[in-house]
Amino acid sequence: MKRIFVRILVAFLLVFSTSVNAKDTCYPEFEISKFTTSSQSSEESEDKSVFIYFDQSLSMQGYTKDQPGQNNLYVNVIDDLQQIAENVGSKTYYHRFGKEIRSIKENLISKVIKPGFYECTGAASECNNQESRIHNVFKAAKARPDGTYIIVTDLFLASKQLVGGTLSQLTKPLKSLLKKGKSIGIIGVMSSFNGTIYDIPTREGGTVSYTEAQKRPFYIIIIGDQKEINQVKKNLEEQHFTDPEDKYKFSLITSTPILQNLNDKKLISEKSIKNISNAEKFKFDYSSDNLPIFTFNTNKKRKLNFLIKNSEIIVPGSTGVSNFKVKESLWVSQEPKCKDINWRKSKFEQISKWEQNENTLRLQMFKEVSLKKLFRGMRYFYVGEIYAEKPGTISEETFKEWSIRDSDAEEFKDGNPVEFKTLNLTKIIKILNSVANDEFEPTLIASIALDFNLTK
Amino acid sequence: MKNIIQSIIYTLAGLASLGWISVYLIIRSVSDPGPDSNIVAFFDDKIIAAENYENLGFESFAEISTNFFTELFFHMNLTLIIFTTSMTIAWSVVSHYLNIDAPGKAKIYALHWLVFSGIYVGSVFGIVWYFTGTTMYSTADLIGTGGHVWIYSMSLIIYVLPYYLGVLLGTARFARSSVLFANKLPGGF
Numbered sequence: 011m012k013r014i015f016v017r018i019l020v021a022f023l024l025v026f027s028t029s030v031n032a033k034d035t036c037y038p039e040f041e042i043s044k045f046t047t048s049s050q051s052s053e054e055s056e057d058k059s060v061f062i063y064f065d066q067s068l069s070m071q072g073y074t075k076d077q078p079g080q081n082n083l084y085v086n087v088i089d090d091l092q093q094i095a096e097n098v099g100s101k102t103y104y105h106r107f108g109k110e111i112r113s114i115k116e117n118l119i120s121k122v123i124k125p126g127f128y129e130c131t132g133a134a135s136e137c138n139n140q141e142s143r144i145h146n147v148f149k150a151a152k153a154r155p156d157g158t159y160i161i162v163t164d165l166f167l168a169s170k171q172l173v174g175g176t177l178s179q180l181t182k183p184l185k186s187l188l189k190k191g192k193s194i195g196i197i198g199v200m201s202s203f204n205g206t207i208y209d210i211p212t213r214e215g216g217t218v219s220y221t222e223a224q225k226r227p228f229y230i231i232i233i234g235d236q237k238e239i240n241q242v243k244k245n246l247e248e249q250h251f252t253d254p255e256d257k258y259k260f261s262l263i264t265s266t267p268i269l270q271n272l273n274d275k276k277l278i279s280e281k282s283i284k285n286i287s288n289a290e291k292f293k294f295d296y297s298s299d300n301l302p303i304f305t306f307n308t309n310k311k312r313k314l315n316f317l318i319k320n321s322e323i324i325v326p327g328s329t330g331v332s333n334f335k336v337k338e339s340l341w342v343s344q345e346p347k348c349k350d351i352n353w354r355k356s357k358f359e360q361i362s363k364w365e366q367n368e369n370t371l372r373l374q375m376f377k378e379v380s381l382k383k384l385f386r387g388m389r390y391f392y393v394g395e396i397y398a399e400k401p402g403t404i405s406e407e408t409f410k411e412w413s414i415r416d417s418d419a420e421e422f423k424d425g426n427p428v429e430f431k432t433l434n435l436t437k438i439i440k441i442l443n444s445v446a447n448d449e450f451e452p453t454l455i456a457s458i459a460l461d462f463n464l465t466k
Numbered sequence: 467m468k469n470i471i472q473s474i475i476y477t478l479a480g481l482a483s484l485g486w487i488s489v490y491l492i493i494r495s496v497s498d499p500g501p502d503s504n505i506v507a508f509f510d511d512k513i514i515a516a517e518n519y520e521n522l523g524f525e526s527f528a529e530i531s532t533n534f535f536t537e538l539f540f541h542m543n544l545t546l547i548i549f550t551t552s553m554t555i556a557w558s559v560v561s562h563y564l565n566i567d568a569p570g571k572a573k574i575y576a577l578h579w580l581v582f583s584g585i586y587v588g589s590v591f592g593i594v595w596y597f598t599g600t601t602m603y604s605t606a607d608l609i610g611t612g613g614h615v616w617i618y619s620m621s622l623i624i625y626v627l628p629y630y631l632g633v634l635l636g637t638a639r640f641a642r643s644s645v646l647f648a649n650k651l652p653g654g655f
Contacts, residue, residue: 309601342522344530354523383518387533387604466601 037461038341038353038391042301045271045454058099058158061150062091064114064122065163066106067142071128072205077224080202084228085123087199087250088162092119094245098158098238111146145179151233152183155190158234160242165229166433168209169416172441181445187233188449193264194442195232195239197246198412200225200257200429207430212420220423223430227412236264236325259412260327261405263442265449267328268398272456277322278302284315290465303459309466310382314375316458323371323398323455329443330402334364335452336373337395346389346463353391362394375460384464392460397452406439473558477636481554484628488547495535495543501528513617515610527608534605542597549593550625553586558636579633587626594621
């Protein structure tokens with residue numbers, strides 16, 4: 011009796027294991043690319059140092075003096091920056107920069123929000139407030155990339171600082187940082203201003219000053235991991251930007267604007283393809299390597315639209331993605347039944363078409379090669395891998411309204427504006443984006459498979 | 467009755483003159499002509515859209531020709547031969563009851579024949595379209611645009627011509643109207 015039972019058990023296991031193999035061999039042989047995570051540091055914030063740099067140039071002085079009827083966010087934000095920095099790292103170091111970088115003793119930090127901090131009583135050649143060499147700060151960040159850097163500046167850079175050797179002094183350290191997986195967060199805050207804006211370029215080639223501005227944006231540039239940048243932004247939002255009238259903008263410059271791979275966390279569901287669950291013999295399953303497989307029967311009229319929410323793949327505030335690439339393969343078997351399957355790989359290279367709007371990325375599968383071009387009565391196996399191929403330019407658009415070009419600066423000043431703009435801001439963002447784009451590598455967002463019989 | 471049977475025999479003889487091609491095609495297709503046969507090569511060359519199957523990874527039509535011949539082509543030819551034979555015999559029988567004895571008898575007789583033949587030819591087109599142009603047979607997808615023209619032309623030659631010969635030979639010989647009309651038709655039987 012026992013022997014019979016063992017035989018039955020063995021026979022059952024044999025049949026069971028065969029069916030599993032048969033199921034596996036029913037798909038064509040293919041390889042799915044793996045998602046490569048960004049090289050972001052996973053170091054805990056407790057061990058991190060935070061370096062805060064204050065722009066000491068004379069143009070910054072106007073932020074510290076109250077302007078009647080205007081909200082002075084500069085003083086409020088700088089006041090809290092020490093506490094925000096402590097949330098991010100264990101030790102905070104303070105510096106000021108102008109012509110050169112100098113450290114600030116902790117007991118003197120409170121002076122940053124006083125006009126006196128930006129004044130120089132000595133000879134002009136010895137003063138630190140005549141220019142702001144922000145590239146020196148970037149260079150310092152490059153030398154110690156494990157830290158988090160917070161730079162407070164008016165980001166008022168003349169065109170001559172954004173060309174040739176000076177530009178390369180700016181971009182080289184940033185490139186190195188982005189390569190190491192670091193990101194650059196830019197928070198622009200519109201604050202009251204009561205002072206002089208220097209070095210406004212004229213058409214003749216000289217510079218002029220302007221004293222009538224009542225509001226002007228200042229910038230907090232954060233260099234570090236995306237997590238820390240978001241933490242600083244969140245703290246500022248919660249503590250300071252609560253009034254709907256407070257104007258602030260945020261942009262994240264990163265070589266890794268992709269949030270995640272949808273397959274890794276199995277975020278693709280049967281609802282990802284619109285109305286597919288209505289198809290005949292529909293089945294949805296994940297393979298052992300996290301590949302979602304949609305199995306169904308369809309006629310040639312079906313529209314296969316695979317939808318991805320932008321919020322699921324794009325890092326908030328980042329440049330986004332301007333171009334996607336879909337790597338596709340299609341196999342066909344004349345015999346649909348598993349036991350007779352004989353897959354042939356088709357020659358089609360571009361089968362689908364993607365389009366993106368504000369909220370979603372839509373992959374119109376079988377748009378380039380229509381289902382109408384396929385033969386009925388056959389079984390098809392489609393594998394599509396969606397890659398982010400080129401970063402977008404969302405951040406440039408974000409800051410556009412606060413930017414003024416060199417050539418328009420004088421005319422703008424002559425219009426006696428109350429709210430003054432930042433010189434070459436779009437250009438600066440563009441440069442930062444292009445540095446990030448250089449380090450960007452195509453990233454796999456999602457992989458998907460369709461196993462379908464084409465019927466009448 | 468004797469005349470009718472005689473007409474049917476003549477009709478079948480007329481049909482057989484070219485109808486054997488259809489029988490040959492039916493026998494070849496039901497038994498699957500095989501990848502190396504001339505008929506597969508001919509279809510690959512003239513009727514099938516090579517681009518479609520090549521893009522899908524098939525090297526030649528021969529790899530996927532079995533279902534095309536054993537189902538679509540076999541069913542279509544079988545339907546056409548049965549329909550053609552039935553229509554031809556039907557005319558031959560009916561023509562015996564069309565002995566019109568009135569002024570313009572040949573014209574009236576011709577009118578009947580033209581309407582009948584028109585229905586027949588239209589039906590042949592309809593049958594070919596049903597098999598090759600609708601979704602009834604999945605292998606119809608293999609046929610290219612030029613291939614459809616070839617299939618319609620071949621069907622006309624293989625079926626309409628035997629029909630013509632069949633009705634010409636099998637039509638009621640004793641009816642004066644029929645004779646008058648037959649004298650005017652090409653062939654001069």
